[in-house]
Amino acid sequence: MADLTMIAANLENIHARIAAAARAAGRDPADVTLIAVSKTHPRAAVLAALAAGQAVFGENKVQEAEEKFPIPGAKLHLIGALQTNKAAHAVRLADAIDSLDRERLSDAIAKAAAAAGRLPELLVQVNIGDEPQKAGVPLAAADGFIKASRARFGAALKGLMCIPPEGVDPLPYFKRLAAMADAHGLAVRSMGMSGDFEIAIAAGATHVRVGTAIFGARPVPPGVIPATHH
Template sequence: MDDVRARMAAAAKTVGRELGAITLVAVSKQQPWSHVAPVLDAGQRVFGENRVQEAMVRWGELRVARPDLELRLIGPLQTNKAKEAVGFFDVIETVDRDRLARAVADAVQALGRTPKLYIQVNTGEEPQKAGVTPADADAFVAALRRDYGLSVEGLMCIPPADEPAGPHFALLAKIAARNGLTGLSMGMSADFETAIRFGATSVRVGSALFGVRN
């Protein structure tokens, strides 16, 4: 973890940013607890999971013992899991369609609890990936605010694996800026340093922290 933080700090320094302005999200999804526990014990408190039920089983009891934990849903969210996700996660990063926005809004109303919300943008317009297209992002941000009464924290993206990540991060930052959004969740183990140089406020790092999943 020290190596990752050192690399984050170095990347931030190149563009005059402070490390404290960037959140390290440890992507613990599908990792064995023997890999996660040492990172938790070393002081990491923000973790990313991609399945609601798996996260609830893994972190449910620990949330009571460690109230300083922050859990982020970084995987696709089904509408029938929206209420559980709203009740459990501190941040949901993958809001990407009207039906899901309605389900989240209904859950917020029912539970009286509002996690921070990010919109996933499919910057590469890849058919196999979730996310709104860049062309539809502005209208979707407006709809969440106007039609569903939801406050949007920021945007998230996963660039195509076979393209340079920088242009995708620049595009996400541009969309966020014109919509008055401050959160930029972008960058993973292979490209988090590039993401930081393009303004990421959080980076999602898995294999660089835990090793490659089996």
């Protein structure tokens, strides 16, 4: 459960770490946007973060996001895998959809955007480690899909997102995503989470996604035995 009294202090700490990582990489800290991942935490936690000056939030599931947003002054990124049947809800609600990864989803977003008269910003999610259990465009198909998405959505396609494999050095994966964004002339690279965002910033991240380091441990659903992390 989010400790509302700690959120402001946690945000201050994360912003200080982002600034230090950016300066160490010879970058302007203002060029790195913090996405506060509020999934599983209550609307009160989002409001506490907003009151502390945080404006950009990330949610995994459309249904949960709809329970908390829209909130005046808050920008919502949908960062989880998006089902095509949720595309219309996502287009109406989100400021950015960061998980575009297949043609059927492109079709659903384009149709929903035409109906709603609005198109969120879009990021293509690349399966940077080619992991079968993860969402994202496979590496072999990524260049073609990015080009097709740019042709279809124009300036709304802002950049790329990835989640590197767990348990290995993420730096080569972050560098690969940054190089891919550069090759396509895309400015946004959303990469890096609570455990590795400083490495991502060194590799050129423009957006980092931090949840537990801001809001605390995610609530465990009833009947679920929490995992232990050593």
